[in-house]
Amino acid sequence: MSSLRTQGQFALRLSAVAAGGTLLLSGCSVANSESAGGATAASSDTIRVVLQQEPPTLEPCEANLTSTGVVDRSTITEPLIERNPTSGELEPKLATEWESKDNKAWTLTLREGVKFHDGSDFTAEDAAATIERAVNSKLGCNVEGYVFGDQDLDVKAVNDTTLQVTAQEADPILPLRLSFLEVVPAETSDTEKVREPIGTGPYQLEQWDAGQKITLARFDGYWGEKPAYAKAEYQWRAESSVRAAMITSGEADIATGLSPEDNIGDLGVSYPNNETVALRMHSDTAPFNDIRIRQAVNYAIDKEGIVASLYGGRDKVAAQLVPSGVVGHNESLQAWPFDLEKAKQLVAEAKADGVDTSAQIDMVVRSAQFPKIEELGQVLQEQLTQAGLNVKLQMLETSQHLTYQVRPFAKSDGALMLMTQHGNQAGDAAFTVDQYMRTDGAQSAFGTPELDALIKKADAATGEDRQKAFEEVFSYQNDKVVQFAHIAHQTGMIGKAAGVNYQPNSSTGDELRLAEMTPAS
Missing domain, CATH: 3.40.190.10 (Periplasmic binding protein-like II)
Known part of the structure; x- marks a missing residue:
């Protein structure tokens, strides 16, 4: 079948899928x-x-979630250090200086004359309490898994304007990690999350x-x-x-x-944008416990057709979870080609070996997360069905979707596949692989000891060694693990x-x- 005919058929199928929505929405458009x-x-x-969408909460330690951070971050609350989104450089915010001699123990000088919205003074005690609350407590903050993993920090307020933060191991990007923590008063509960924050913004x-x-x-x-x-x-x-x-x-x-x-x-x-759309597959239930099925999912998705027909060719087909410009992006990786026959063949081989390829797959998608996501979910469901898989589409609102997005994952009736939109606004691959690929990652469905070792090596590296180490991580994921079906950089x-x-x-x-x-x- 020629590529032209394939694209044409894709467009026709897409038109049929989206027609109802177009008719319903046409009256709402204003030229x-x-x-x-x-x-x-x-x-x-x-x-x-x-x-x-309405934010599910304005809890500052959940501000790395887009739906919360779009209101919270650097508006209601502020971090100690802020990353310039254009240059990528770290800039002073509530901290004016930071230094370390060993990349393990860091000393931060804090800004004087800052007040919280309740009129109280900001001091090092508040900064220390923020770190203890978000990183070291059992509060279950999303930022802990997303940015810090299971690594606690030793924190000490030396005086009102001096803070010492010590990592368990050398961490060359600890100041970048701290840029994800939105500072709250020391009196803020460390046993209950708050819905309405007090900040310095x-x-x-x-x-x-x-x-x-x-x-x-x-x-x-x-x-x-x-x-x-x-x-x-x-x-x-x-x-x-x-x-x-x-x-x-x-x-x-x-x-x-x-x-x-x-x-x-x-x-x-x-x-x-720094966002990448992908499907995350869970390997604990058939048929995703066989790598051939995860490979088949990748072959079955017509990524070029999706980008062209749904997004006007503006997005870029993805081969990994981070776009170009992020430290660790592997330019040599090629996106999986669209090959429906190959997908069918892999499904048939797995079935012949006893894999239950008819088992239900629950594809969980968040409503209104980004433009045309409902249409995208329907197209993906159709394409995976054509490959011989049994996919049930579930459109959920934000709070329900989060129960499947972050550990401990909600139980599903079938094998679980989650559509994720991942934005690496930090500019370093550690913030992607630590949460999405490590065995204990907050948003990782599974991992391997070999991949964990590669990630640990990359996290500790600096300079060109860091770039190469993360390139190896992304390559290993695509070759040996295949937890993801990458779709597009948005x-x-x-x-x-x-x-x-x-x-x-x-x-x-x-x-x-x-x-x-x-x-x-």
Whole structure:
């Protein structure tokens, strides 16, 4: 079968899958005009943001989750150290300096004159308590598994402005890891998570009307530069075309998770995203306990067709969980080719050897996580079914999806396959492989002793040795483990009213820094 015919058939199947959604949504789209989405924000003291989903919580130690961090990070709460998303350099935030002689014991000098939203002073005691709470306690913070794994830190407040942090082993990127911790007062519970945080950021939480909106107010006691807008209001709409229409009609100033197909016109702003979409397969249940089935899944997915037909060719077919630009990205890896006959052959071979290839596979997908995710789930279900697998699609909202995303994983009726959107905003592969590939990784479905050893070696390396070591990790995953079926490295788009000045960057989808937004002159 020629590639042209394959692409044509794919497009026809996709049209059939998505037709219902297109008809239902067409009435919600608003065409762009010169007057739509005008200077409303510039004449208002409120910046209005519409998100894909309501945050499940604003707990600071969960802020590495996109749905929480997009409101929390560097807006309500702040880290000790902040990574510049454009240059990749670490910059001072609540810490002004950090140094180490052995990459194990680090000394941080903290900023003076900083206050929390409750009026209390920020000191080293608060920084130490934040680390103890998020990393060393049994609170079960997502940031612990995502960034620190099972490694506790020794923390000491030397005085009000000096903090010592010591790792169990030499860790050359410990300051980068600390950039994921949003600082909270020492009095914050370390036995219960909080839904509404107290931070040091430029905005404080004013009101959360559950299911409707979140309102922030400018913090007059902020230590840094005063943000332009006095208030911020977050709403959420699941349909991307509705979010786009809120921009073009002047109902919102910023909309996240859009694509050109949403009729956003010139008010859509593209930016380099760090997100990668993949399917994570669990090997503890048939048929995924046979590597041939995991290989078959990779062969069965027409990644080129998906990128072309669903995402207008803007995304890039993926061969690994991190995009180019992240330390450890392996440029030599090639994406699995689309080969349906090969997929069928592998399924047949596994079946002949006694593998229950008819066993149900539950493909868990988060609703509204990114544009056209529902259509993508349906297309993947169809393609895997054509390969001879029994796939049941489950569309879940955020809080339900998280029970399958992070250990301990929720039980499934069948073999589990989760669609994941992974963003490595830190720029180092350690933040990917430690959580997704280690045997005890927070989002790892399985691993091997050999892969664990490769990861440990890479984590301790520096410079060019670090790059090569992580390249080896990604190669080993693709050859020997095959936990993932990588689909695409994404590009991002926001909607932005003409009355707002803001330039999105690679971290925009994870942390939407309101203090960087100003009214257009």
